[in-house]
Amino acid sequence: MATAADDERTEELETLQSIYPELVLDEPFAAHIELLVAPTTPLSITFEPAQEVHKVAYLPPLRLKIDLPIEYPAEAPPNVELAASPSWLPSGTVDKLVKEAHSLWEEYSGGQMLFAYISYLQEAAETTFGLSELTLPNSLKDELLQYSKRMKRELFDKETFDCEVCLEPKKGSVCYRMERCSHVFCVQCLQDYLNNCISEGDVNNVKCMSADCGKPMPNGKKKERLLSPKELLQIPLSLQAVERFAKIKRKKKIEADPTIIYCPRSWCQGAMRTDKYPKIKDVREMDDSDSEAEEEVETTSEEEQASGPEKRRVGTSGMDRLAVCEDCTLAFCKVCLASWHGDFVRCEPRDKNQLTEEDQASLNYIMRNTSPCPTCSVPCQKSFGCNHMTCFQCKSHFCYLCGAWLPPENPYGHFGNPKNKGCYNRLMDMVEGDMGNGEAQFGGARGAEQIADFWEQEAMRIQNELNAQDS
Incomplete structure (x- = not known):
């Protein structure tokens, strides 16, 4: 025979399910729900023993199990269990969250309090339950990072955005969010623009298309970062287009650098080997650090240009004169451009008017x-x-x-x-x-x-x- 308490528990769970459709009723008076953990500020997680620190935007959901005893809500609090899989939440934090259910039940003086408790957990999840940083074993690294990436993509796909180029509303599944500035464009507009820039060799414009993008400079201009090959492949652009972009970008930097010497062989004329501009082997293996290093080189060259062009050094002595062509591997002298003759031989600069x-x-x-x-x-x-x-x-x-x-x-x-x-x-x-x-x-x-x-x-x-x- 159903009691008034039974009706009250059933009514609360059914009302709760209408508010949270993802709530699953397990038994007449038991249920469970998974709560999204998406902190407003990505959580810094240190993975031991490698001491690698990662900013994680989405963490595995908090699973809440609810069991309402017959005495609930008048005489006893609900029985709650909290867990995350994998277990990334410290046990002390879990115990604190469980005790909060009893505190809320006392605060509501025996009234229905499940909605308030779930709301509390959701608000606490926005600050990662009060955690500013976290240390976890390295065994959880791949699983947590892959989950964060997957959730970020799934939630993005469900949203609707206005492309800043075609100005049409598009679902996130056909859009791309720029990694550094978070501007959103539809993939078709991005591919059309970027492929056109790369095909015409205009690699200096392979960047975000938003007019608001860029870091303000003291001279009133904006410094806009070029997109990295890694991000171009994610948009996605074809591997052939990204390889062309990386090679042209490198070629322009080499040609603008007055310290680079070229192979004296007329059939080769490749640039000398240098750590400043390493030869590109596979753009798929290039990471953001490669792009940042190139940007530092570009900034330095701009500062040099502001103070006047730098002349090639011809007074180089000893082994500093040795250069090796990156294409044909010829070892030659930077001063006289002859095949390498050793560091004790005196040589003179070749006449610049001697053109092939x-x-x-x-x-x-x-x-x-x-x-x-x-x-x-x-x-x-x-x-x-x-x-x-x-x-x-x-x-x-x-x-x-x-x-x-x-x-x-x-x-x-x-x-x-x-x-x-x-x-x-x-x-x-x-x-x-x-x-x-x-x-x-x-x-x-x-x-x-x-x-x-x-x-x-x-x-x-x-x-x-x-x-x-x-x-």
């Missing part, structure tokens, strides 16, 4: 068909559009026709100033680019090459006419 035939042909083409940036001297060639150029590398504004630096706040004023006779009203000259209608008069170094080339051809034409008359 291929180098000279390449240099001639660059001087005739490109306009150098006035700031960093990188050669630029226009494919289409107006003659206001922005340097691909240093972002300086300049005129494609005369090579003059343009103020960023008003770059088009240069083409509307009658004093600039060579560029006045010529903003849209060669709108189809060099290859489209490339016949135009240039100024600056390119203009000088253009004039010299014209008179060279004219001299050859006159000579040929004289030879024809003599014959």
Whole structure:
């Protein structure tokens, strides 16, 4: 025969189940529930004996078992059991949480208190039950870290986000959250943008697309970190694209470093081996520390550039002159660029004007068909559009026709100033680019090459006419 106490216990458990659908009724007056442990601040866990410290955002759930005795709630508190699998919660903390159930029952003076107790446990879970750090055996490391990663992905997949590029609401299952800044984009937008940057060689823009992203610098600009190969693979981008990104990024850093010497073999011309830029073997094995080390190198080079370009050292002596090509493994001298001759041989720097035939042909083409940036001297060639150029590398504004630096706040004023006779009203000259209608008069170094080339051809034409008359 059912008693009033039975009805009261049944009513409380059924009400509790309507609030927490995940509550499972085991017996008429017993139930269990698993409570999510997601602290607002990731918990620092030290795994012994390796003393590895990890920030863990999600911990295995706290399993609460409830058994309501016949005397509950008027004369006796509920029987509760708390456990976590694996057992990561200290036993002293578990005992404290269990005793809180009895304290709440006394506070409610024999009234129903299960909802208050579960709410208390949920609030305590947000601060990891008062724990600021935790020390656990190394045997639990993999299981806890994998659980945290899995839960983070599962909860993210269930949410809905507005992609900051296409501005459409997307489920988390088709989105990606950036690791450092937590900005969210749909995977399709990320892949389209990043693949385009990598295919065009614009590796300096392989970063978060949010306008709010970046660390403010004293000069008013923002320092934006490039994405690591590891994160690009997680988005995911193809292995081939990530390898291209890593190689181009490394190549740009090597080319910008004046201390790097290149192999003297004309068929090789690989860079010297250096610990500063280790050769990439497998991008899947590169971790975030590799990217951070590269960023430190980049910051140092920027500071060096601010104080002026560093000249190559030619007064190197002894074994410091030895360099080894990373491609063909040739050992050569940094000073005279001959095969390694030992550290006691006196040698002189090779004349920089001694260029190979291929180098000279390449240099001639660059001087005739490109306009150098006035700031960093990188050669630029226009494919289409107006003659206001922005340097691909240093972002300086300049005129494609005369090579003059343009103020960023008003770059088009240069083409509307009658004093600039060579560029006045010529903003849209060669709108189809060099290859489209490339016949135009240039100024600056390119203009000088253009004039010299014209008179060279004219001299050859006159000579040929004289030879024809003599014959």
